[in-house]
Every structure is written in C-alpha cells, then in structure tokens.
Amino acid sequence: MRIVRMRKIVVGVAALAAVAALAACSTASASGRPSNAVAAAHTTSAAATSTVDTTSSSASPTTTPAKTTTKAVPPAVQPPAAKPPVVQAAPVAAAAGVPCAAAAKACVSLSARKAWLIENGQVVLGPVSIMPGRPGFRTPVGTFHVLSKVAHYWSHAFNAPMPEATFFYPGVAFHIGSLSVPSHGCIHMSASSATTFFNTLNIGDEVQVLS
Secondary structure, three states: OHHHHHHHHHHHHHHHHHHHHHHHHHHHHHOOOOOHHHHHHHHHHHHHHHHHHHHHHHHOOOOOOOOOOOOOOOOOOOOOOOOOOOOOOOOOOOOOOOOOOOOOOEEEEOOOOEEEEEEOOEEEEEEEEOEOEOOOOOOOOEEEEOOEEEEEEEEOOOOEEEEEEEEEEOOEEEEEOOOOOOEOOOEEEOHHHHHHHHHHOOOOOEEEEEO
C-alpha cells in the first residue's frame, strides 16, 4: 500500500511539473517571445510575401527607352560675295587759264593782278582786276581758307573802310577798294567783283594766292 501511495505521489508531482511547464511556455509567449508555431507562421507569411513581390516584379518589368544620338550637320559654308570694284572719282582738273590748283575756290595772281572764282573746275568769275599790297605791306602768298566775312568793316589800324570784306588771313581780305592805289596787304577789287566774292565764298573755302 505504501508503494502504491508513493507512486501516486510521484505521478501527482509529475503532473504538477507538466502543468507548470505549460504555464511557463504560455507566459513566455505572452511576454513577447513567439512560440515555435507563431515563428513558423511568420516565416511562411514572409516567404509568401516575397514570392508575390517577385512575381509582381517579373510581371511588369521597367523598360528604359534607348537614347538616340543625332549629330548636328554643320551648315554649308558659303563663299564670300565678291565685292564690287571701288571706282574712284576722277580728280577735278584745274580750270583752263587759271594758274591755281583745282581745289581752290578763289585764285589770285599777284604778278598778273588778276583773280578768279572757281567751282568744280569751272570758272564762275574771272579773271577780274585786283590791286594787291604795296612794298612793306605785301599780300601773303600761299594756300589759305576763308576765316570770316564782314559786309561793313572798318579798319581801325588804317582808319579806312573795308566794305564787303572776305578775310582769308588775319587782317587781310578781299574788299572794295581802289584799283590804282596799292593796299596795306589786302586785295582791292571793284564793287561788283568784291560783292560776288563776298556772296560766293563760304567759311573754310580754299584760297590760293600766287606770286
């Protein structure tokens, strides 16, 4: 009888130990540690998900369009257009019978006591009579340009009128004056000639005076 009781006690202790072990496993699963069955289910689910993703990726592959390279064709080089030949204007010839160059608008010959007005190589007026400066007051010789024009000029240096004065050198001008009495450097002309010179010549026009 004692032996039977001892066996029952051992069986009871074993049963209590088994219950405690089951309770411990249940508690461990509740504390966050998955059981073997849960881990296996999770592994199976992950495998299934991986299979689905792989199938989806293989079902709709991404196709990258091939790049097409187009080479720019350089424009055709056109030869430079031929330039028309440069035609130079023929030099204006000096007026016939006038001793000055063609560029002169007014020409004076002191030795001949003559003067001319010229335009584009053509004589506008002349030759007309003049009276140049006296000894000690010689009219300057050379190429000059018209400086100014004064219709009613009075010479304070010589206390004399100089009507229709066309100055081409400081203090020296074409103007109305005596054709028999030499001047103090100016060029005396008749009233009509001096007026024509005054009205025709412009500031900057070339004046040539020859000896």
